[in-house]
Amino acid sequence: MSVTWPTRLDEAVDAAAAPAATLLAGGTDLAVEVNAGRRRPVAVVALRRVPELRDLEITPAEVVVGAGMTFSAIAAELAAAVPALAAAARTVGSPQIRNAGTVGGNIVTASPAGDTLPVLAALDASVELRSAAGTRTVPLRELITGVKRTAIRPGEVLVRIRVPPRRGAQQFLKVGTRNAMVISLASAALVVDEERRTVACGLGSVGPVPVRPAEAEAFIAGEIDWERLTVPEGAVARFADLAARAARPITDHRATAEYRHHAVAVLVGRALRRSIDVVPA
Amino acid sequence: MGSSTVAVCRPSEIGADVRRPDGVPKTRGAFAFASDLSVEGMLFAKTLRSPHPHARIVSVDVAGALAVPGVRAVVTASDVPGAPTFGLEHRDQPVFASDVVRYQGEPVAAVAADDPATAVAAAAAIDVTYDVLEPVVDPEAALVGPALHPDGNVFRHLAIRHGDPDASGDVVVEGTYEVGMQDQAFMGPESGLAVPADDGGVHLHIATQWLHADRDQIAACLGLPPELVHLTLAGVGGAFGGREDVSLQIHLCLLALRTGRPVKMVYSRDESFLGHVHRHPARMWYRHHATRSGDLVKVEARVLLDGGAYASSSGAVVANAACFAPGPYRVPNAVVDGYAVRTHNPPCGAMRGFGAVQVCFGHEAQMDKLAAALGMDPVELRLRNALRTGDRLVTGQVVTGAAPVAEVIRAAVAHPLPPSLDDGLPMMARPGGAGMTADVADLRRGLGLAVGFKNICFSEGFDDSVAARLRLELGASATPVATVHVATAEVGQGFVTLAEQIAREELGPLDVVLADADTGVGSAGSTSASRQTWMSGGAVKQVCEQARRALVDRAAGIWGCAAAELVWLDGEVVWEATAQRMALAEILAGGPVEERCVHRHRPTTPLDAGGQGDAHLSFMFVAHRAVVDVDPGLGLVRVVQIATGQDVGRALNPLQVVGQIEGGTAQGVGLAVMEEIVLDHGQVRNPSFTDYLIPTALDAPDVAITLIEEPEPGAPYGAKGVGEPPAISSGPAVLAAIRDATGLELPRAPARPDDIALRA
Numbered sequence A: 001m002s003v004t005w006p007t008r009l010d011e012a013v014d015a016a017a018a019p020a021a022t023l024l025a026g027g028t029d030l031a032v033e034v035n036a037g038r039r040r041p042v043a044v045v046a047l048r049r050v051p052e053l054r055d056l057e058i059t060p061a062e063v064v065v066g067a068g069m070t071f072s073a074i075a076a077e078l079a080a081a082v083p084a085l086a087a088a089a090r091t092v093g094s095p096q097i098r099n100a101g102t103v104g105g106n107i108v109t110a111s112p113a114g115d116t117l118p119v120l121a122a123l124d125a126s127v128e129l130r131s132a133a134g135t136r137t138v139p140l141r142e143l144i145t146g147v148k149r150t151a152i153r154p155g156e157v158l159v160r161i162r163v164p165p166r167r168g169a170q171q172f173l174k175v176g177t178r179n180a181m182v183i184s185l186a187s188a189a190l191v192v193d194e195e196r197r198t199v200a201c202g203l204g205s206v207g208p209v210p211v212r213p214a215e216a217e218a219f220i221a222g223e224i225d226w227e228r229l230t231v232p233e234g235a236v237a238r239f240a241d242l243a244a245r246a247a248r249p250i251t252d253h254r255a256t257a258e259y260r261h262h263a264v265a266v267l268v269g270r271a272l273r274r275s276i277d278v279v280p281a
Numbered sequence B: 001m002g003s004s005t006v007a008v009c010r011p012s013e014i015g016a017d018v019r020r021p022d023g024v025p026k027t028r029g030a031f032a033f034a035s036d037l038s039v040e041g042m043l044f045a046k047t048l049r050s051p052h053p054h055a056r057i058v059s060v061d062v063a064g065a066l067a068v069p070g071v072r073a074v075v076t077a078s079d080v081p082g083a084p085t086f087g088l089e090h091r092d093q094p095v096f097a098s099d100v101v102r103y104q105g106e107p108v109a110a111v112a113a114d115d116p117a118t119a120v121a122a123a124a125a126i127d128v129t130y131d132v133l134e135p136v137v138d139p140e141a142a143l144v145g146p147a148l149h150p151d152g153n154v155f156r157h158l159a160i161r162h163g164d165p166d167a168s169g170d171v172v173v174e175g176t177y178e179v180g181m182q183d184q185a186f187m188g189p190e191s192g193l194a195v196p197a198d199d200g201g202v203h204l205h206i207a208t209q210w211l212h213a214d215r216d217q218i219a220a221c222l223g224l225p226p227e228l229v230h231l232t233l234a235g236v237g238g239a240f241g242g243r244e245d246v247s248l249q250i251h252l253c254l255l256a257l258r259t260g261r262p263v264k265m266v267y268s269r270d271e272s273f274l275g276h277v278h279r280h281p282a283r284m285w286y287r288h289h290a291t292r293s294g295d296l297v298k299v300e301a302r303v304l305l306d307g308g309a310y311a312s313s314s315g316a317v318v319a320n321a322a323c324f325a326p327g328p329y330r331v332p333n334a335v336v337d338g339y340a341v342r343t344h345n346p347p348c349g350a351m352r353g354f355g356a357v358q359v360c361f362g363h364e365a366q367m368d369k370l371a372a373a374l375g376m377d378p379v380e381l382r383l384r385n386a387l388r389t390g391d392r393l394v395t396g397q398v399v400t401g402a403a404p405v406a407e408v409i410r411a412a413v414a415h416p417l418p419p420s421l422d423d424g425l426p427m428m429a430r431p432g433g434a435g436m437t438a439d440v441a442d443l444r445r446g447l448g449l450a451v452g453f454k455n456i457c458f459s460e461g462f463d464d465s466v467a468a469r470l471r472l473e474l475g476a477s478a479t480p481v482a483t484v485h486v487a488t489a490e491v492g493q494g495f496v497t498l499a500e501q502i503a504r505e506e507l508g509p510l511d512v513v514l515a516d517a518d519t520g521v522g523s524a525g526s527t528s529a530s531r532q533t534w535m536s537g538g539a540v541k542q543v544c545e546q547a548r549r550a551l552v553d554r555a556a557g558i559w560g561c562a563a564a565e566l567v568w569l570d571g572e573v574v575w576e577a578t579a580q581r582m583a584l585a586e587i588l589a590g591g592p593v594e595e596r597c598v599h600r601h602r603p604t605t606p607l608d609a610g611g612q613g614d615a616h617l618s619f620m621f622v623a624h625r626a627v628v629d630v631d632p633g634l635g636l637v638r639v640v641q642i643a644t645g646q647d648v649g650r651a652l653n654p655l656q657v658v659g660q661i662e663g664g665t666a667q668g669v670g671l672a673v674m675e676e677i678v679l680d681h682g683q684v685r686n687p688s689f690t691d692y693l694i695p696t697a698l699d700a701p702d703v704a705i706t707l708i709e710e711p712e713p714g715a716p717y718g719a720k721g722v723g724e725p726p727a728i729s730s731g732p733a734v735l736a737a738i739r740d741a742t743g744l745e746l747p748r749a750p751a752r753p754d755d756i757a758l759r760a
Ligand SMILES: Cc1cc2nc3c(=O)[nH]c(=O)nc-3n(C[C@H](O)[C@H](O)[C@H](O)COP(=O)(O)OP(=O)(O)OC[C@H]3O[C@@H](n4cnc5c(N)ncnc54)[C@H](O)[C@@H]3O)c2cc1C
Pocket: A022, A023, A024, A025, A026, A027, A028, A029, A030, A031, A032, A047, A067, A068, A091, A092, A093, A094, A097, A100, A101, A102, A103, A104, A105, A106, A107, A108, A109, A113, A114, A115, A116, A156, A157, A158, A159, A181, A182, A183, A184
């Protein structure tokens, strides 16, 4: 096994072009795969010394997050600009995992339980992919195609994540069977945009890819009094129910589909209550 | 024994918070665990395991493995030179399956190769043809169904008939309860290094709980006399019962003898989950009878333990479950049936609490039900029926030692409650923790109490003994050194600290060296049953007392006086008549003093056909009060506080007692809310720390502790064991608190989010 340590983005893209190249960021997914014997990389390209991958740009027009930013860095630096992403980052693993694991790795792994995915889906984020052939930008919703499957092509490096501006409350809630260091049984992100008068919702661990409950989103946007930022009590349960209906959870050794369905509705309802004042109907 | 010449003065070591000698090395990563063992030229071994819980083996072809470059040996059942089977109580478990496999993960072959990756590849190249059969995974079905093994399916049925079986009470409550399969989840996976010896024997360095039981089983299977099998304890990364059975020991020794080279093996995490026994899952039916004023009249119970494929220590576990089924209460009449049966589930055996844990979930839920039926305060009901010294257990045994049951209950409930929910709670401190799922308005607080008890040391007439040797001599700078040699497995409990404390307590200030625990000295029994403070601690005390007498005799010889004129005071011999003193170093100038002893506790007796007899030596009592916050919407629980009163006899090292209580409490909390081996038709679905969840720091509650110190007659220094009680009633207290918060019945542990949220 060979390891290369590019120190510039163009070097990394060159190295990634080698047919057998395996990109390594924090290694918190890749090393697990290797230890389990499921992957045997022959030519590792270690990305940690590439400074461009850790760039963060916060402007009124967009927030651009380097794919190599760790969860710890995101939790610290995005708490104000993209609170739901920072909240999701705080729920990941343990301090050690948050210090090593990156948002880029989370996206490329594309696990249904990847905690940043429902947030990025709710934010309508897109990712910038660069290869020897050039650069392309793909919406996250198109990038993640299935359980641990993406539309990334061989030789492509995920460089940065583009998050459009949203003005309003954001939430991320995640259910696990213990209080920390746990794979989510269900999660929900909620992103309110007072300017466009939208509510976006991303559901995690309840389908092969992050779920956007379009009907629920449209319903609640219509129920909210956008001048006062209130919503009638009666609409909360309906919103939660509609959102849960969009979920397609499975039963496995971690939880039943019935529980996941139930939990996601609870999470969505609570996320809304935390974001918008609920008033008697 | 002429001990009147010897008087212990000024106890100073016993009762002190002496720090562990291995504490700093362990925290710094400098301590060598068994998995760190290494020797020049060693080979690496890998076990091939059955993927099926039940199958007939049609053929095993090892040619593919032998063809892998770097492979040095492959062994299967036909290579076992001695007894084909092993086992702690009954030798019913094959070293390697030959004709049939009875659980998922049962070893079929083992490989030794130049490096770990080659060993893994070679094991995968062994071609086993299985005729897959339907597994029997329901213990009720196994109880009445066809035999899954030539020895039958019932490991043991213990019937306890006490008092009047037809007695009945005015108030009757009934319930059925279930406990899932818990794992010991020790951090250090099974590891060992076997080195062939020049005499044709083998030397095994191994992380275990009981060196001599391992040795005897290994020797029998290797067809060697026990003297040719030498074991030395390697660094143990936790045990909790899971290292009492043989796992890789025989495989390693076979491969070392076959190749003539040292062979090392370390289980991977998933293999570890398949490679050791678990806590028995239990199904329990109870019916309690009481008078209207709340006096227990009769307890009826049926306890069914799933022992899995092989016997392990099922017989002793079910005996405990049956004996302790009523809880630590005065019960004049009892009809209890305990069964441990064979299934195609993973084998179950010893785990902290050993049968007393499962039934505690049952008897304590029943006591709460009874209190509700009587309209009585649950604390009052328990106090009213609490066992006292002089009371009779349902086995007919009279409790002669300390039985401060009322005291542990009062101590547990006397602790101040944590701040209420109205005072607000930081997000991270709520159920759901880092997931930030709950607002305070979503939460309900609950309170629960549970009381438990268990035996100390081995029971039912077992010849329980510990051999000890002591050598006293002058060390490098002419200062006295005591070398203590016992085969006691230090598995984290702190015997290494205690042995030093006891030696200094008995012999005065001197350097104490604990020789490697090995089979070069007689057996110390298992580090289990909360017994090593009593047994190995007692052995060290006894051998030091012998040495003290020898020192006094020697001083008498030097002075030319009678030993009876001398006393032992603060590490010196004093001739009171002349006010002369002789320091230990002076006495040892004449040469070393060597002593050996075998320490035994008072004998116990077997149980008769009605489950009656003085089967147990002594008992430990404990009470836990749990405070929990529950999010009924999501079914998530946060254990806020566990307050406990624990009967310890005497705390020889309070700091270590607190360590045992905090750790055992976390294990109890784990069983109540998250820990379970998930089985699907005999297949383990979660053999990893990703999916077998144990409490993190954010799940561990505050623990408020009161030690009840009522010295136990006959126990060295009056100390009872302390390791198991924290794991007995802590879980049942948590479950009771969740019931209190939600109003749900929750008859099963662990209470999973589904169990709460979908029923709330
Ligand atoms: C103990 C533990 C706990 C965990 N807990 C959580 C949790 O709570 N929530 C959660 O979501 N995840 C969790 N994970 C999973 C993991 O930490 C995350 O998925 C993490 O984001 C992976 O990032 P990484 O930088 O470590 O990726 P790596 O392991 O380095 O890489 C993962 C994959 O992404 C590819 N890759 C990485 N960077 C790039 C790039 N820039 N361009 C193209 N491809 C790239 C790699 O080639 C590889 O295929 C946990 C893992 C462990 C071991």
